[in-house]
Amino acid sequence: MLQLGMETDIQLNETRLQPSHRMDLRNFSEKDYNKFVKLNTVNDWSQLRWKDIGRPYEVTSFAKEKKDWEEEHQQSLPANVSWQMFNKSFHEWFVKDVPAEMDMSKRNFMKSLSNFKLAETKSALGELIRIHLWNYAHRIEDGIWDPRGKRALFEGLDLIKPRILFLGAAEGYEAMQLSAMYPGGEIVFVDYDPFCKDTRFRDFPDTYPFLGSNPSTGGNKVYHKKDFETEYIVEDIRNLPFGHEFDIVLSVGLLEHFPDTLKSEVVDWHKRFLKTGGYIIMTTPRAQLKSKLYYEIMADVMNHTYRELMTVEQMGLYLYENGLDILKHGFIKVHNGIVARPR
């Protein structure tokens, strides 16, 4: 029997569209899996060479807000300020009533046509395209949260009541999905942008269902934000006081924001807080044509920082070269995912 534990009528194996997101409690077959999850394509990481796999693709179209700041201050935007801009801008999209905004942007576009003003029409068309793209990417395809892909990546780990450290946690989604699958532990979120704790995590929908397991029956159980034991620390990862005390150290969309000279430092952040026998879990956006187009069209919303798109082979080689053994790797809808351990 599925325990929903909250006022919601969504059932196991059901998916439901909400105005701002999708809820998805579908369990699926191997065949369904293979449609959007490819795991373990590399047999021997020691044989991989950069000359064979190439380097990541660098996104070079930036948000107007970043360009304006740099012009005004005659210097490059500091990383922490760029994250503040990014989080504020990205969050606005997660709370949109998407169908209502699609209607409104269509009306605005039609109105701009009747006004015969080219600049107005261009801007209205841009809004129309962006809201339709967001509807497709986040709400219809569920590519950003991707609960089914993430569950496929996270399943099968040897964990009981894990302590999870989420580096650059933003709204905290993936640690909550992990904690639902391996319940009874604790999540420590870390992000140096206070907006992430005070708004992105706080406003994450209380009714969002995370499909996980029920330790007393071995069956399924649905969890919500309030069911997890959490602590949210607003701090630079480089200043964290922890030792090797976490069963999982997780990051989602962090590594690709650092150029090659800083990649080993980022990998070290994950090793530094991990218990012996624990797991490092990382994901990064995929270098695929539709992601390149997405970051181009959504530049004003998303591109405040240095950003690469990489293949899972490139991502894995960064981790392997920096002392990790790769236990599981693959790609889900829009991200690569790797489960690893220090060698």
Ligand SMILES: C[S@@+](CC[C@H](N)C(=O)[O-])C[C@H]1O[C@@H](n2cnc3c(N)ncnc32)[C@H](O)[C@@H]1O
């Ligand atoms: C690209 S976001 C992660 C993607 C996330 N899933 C989302 O939806 O936005 C990376 C996060 O890491 C945080 N971050 C980057 N560098 C950090 C550092 N040195 N210490 C703490 N947080 C950091 C940023 O503030 C940002 O919220």
